[in-house]
Amino acid sequence: MSGFRALALCLLSAVALSGCMHRPGPVATGHPPGDLDRLAYGGAQPAPPPAYAPYPATAPTGGAIAAVRDSFASTAYPRYAAAPGPRVIPARAAYGPRMTVPAYASDYRLDAGDKLRIVVYGQEGLTNSYAVGAGGTITMPLIGSVQARGLTPAQLASRVRDHLRNGYIREPYVAAEIEAYRPFFILGEVAAPGQYPYVPNMTAESAVAIAGGFSPRAKRDSVTLTHTSSAGTLRAVVPPSTPINPGDTIVVGERWF
DSSP states (O other): OHHHHHHHHHHHHHHHHHHHHHSOOOOOOSSOOOHHHHHHHOOOOOOOOOSSOOOOSSOOOOHHHHHHHHHHHTSOOTTTOSSOOOOOOOOOOOOOOOOOOOTTSTTOOOOTTOEEEEEETTOTTTOEEEEOOTTSEEEETTTEEEEOTTOOHHHHHHHHHHHHHTTTOSSOOEEEEEEEOOOEEEEESBSSOEEEOOOTTOBHHHHHHHTTOBOTTBOOSOEEEEEEETTEEEEEEEOTTOBOOTTOEEEEOBOOO
8 A cells, every 4th residue: 555655656746847847937027138048049139239339410418428519519610610600710929019219319429338239241250249438439350449429320330331441341331230328327315326227218217216216315306317418418407207318317316304
């Protein structure tokens, strides 16, 4: 009896196991099978990805990438922009105003302390900078001393040309220009009285500024200006806005109250 029960249990177990072998297992739904599942179990193969991803004709709006794309699209480039837009015109370079030559430069009379640049074309040994000495002359090679005091730069060039033509150069071409003006002098109630280089278009007020400004006891509404020329010496009390010339002397007085 017990042997029959054991045989029956074995038959039932074999039948149950054979049914499980042929029943398909559970399949997860909701997710498409991957490439490995397609290769293992068959089915339609996916199309290979393109070699490059073309830019869509209508790109989605919104997001950081769209914002960057829109910023580039809004920039107008005159050569590459497809749609009409504002033209980008490069701005012209801005230059400062040209320095104006003082009105008295053409008829300026030379004196001791002036420095000139004399050019003798084709003669490098004669072209140089020359200073007017205390005696009112300049000294050049070949011709020696040439009187310069009281002459304009053009008159000095003509005199040098006459000296060179006298047995040295057949037809010399000479030009002269002022390289540095003789200094001016400032005295009296300023921080640092003394001698200073002259700058074109100076006034008595700018001369005071170069000398360090007024002292605490200075009289600020007027100065005494002394100017020397071929006509003589002129001394006058003038306002600080008065223009000055090379070689002038400025005296800043002391106030009494």
